[in-house]
Amino acid sequence: MSSINLKKQTAKIVLEKKNLKGVMARVGIVLDISGSMRKLYRQGVVQEAVERVLAVASQFDDDGALDVWVYDNEFSRLPAVTEKDFVGYVEREILNNVGVHKFGRNDEPLVMEDVIKKYVNEEPSQDPAFIVFINDGGCKNGIKRFIVESSTKPLFWQFVGIGDSNFDVLRKLDSMEGRFIDNANFFHLDSMETITDEHLYEQLLDEFPIWLKEAKEQRII
Helix, strand or coil: CCHHHHHHHHHHHHHHHCCCCCCCCEEEEEEECCHHHHHHHHCCHHHHHHHHHHHHHHHHCCCCCEEEEEECCCEEEEEEECCCCCCCHHHHHHHCCCCCCCCCCCCHHHHHHHHHHHHHHHCCCCCCEEEEEEECCCCCCCHHHHHHHHHHCCEEEEEEEECCCCCHHHHCHHHCCCCCCCCEEEEEECCCCCCCHHHHHHHHCCCHHHHHHHHHHCCCC
16 A cells, blocks of 8 residues: 555544544645755655645545645745645655745745735635644744734644754744634644654644634634
């Protein structure tokens, strides 16, 4: 059985456990491509992360596609990845793509603004958007504005911190004030390579069901 099918099976089990079976959602992944991420791109860890989140998208999404952004101090909105073309996606669409700005500093607010623009303005939908945001530290304070602004929208931010950098801004997400409802979660991994698919999915989908329930009650979705 192919690795993506195994991941899909694991994702399905975790979704059932969390009562998310039958939930329709659009899924996006935002990938840090600042200088400190260079090694993780070279080693194939980012490709693996894309495949793992694609397996979740295939369970949630009506078309099984995963929307993709990358960012450093600039950002690119890339072609969605599907089960038909995920092999070599990172190499092909990111590393070998001269249009993608790579290995600069990180500036999250720029890409967050574009994520909101796509899901809220360009392609409004009754289906919520579940955004997996991968960052290896030093997140800008400016993300708060976009999290607060999007708290009335059908959009949930799941931040994943990798490595041993500073995650102070993300650690304070749960106590962030001024939001209509709590629309963001953060967890930290020492390394992406060593966590099992099951454990990753358990963490990724930890707060999403709580948000879904509240978003329905508040008529956001």
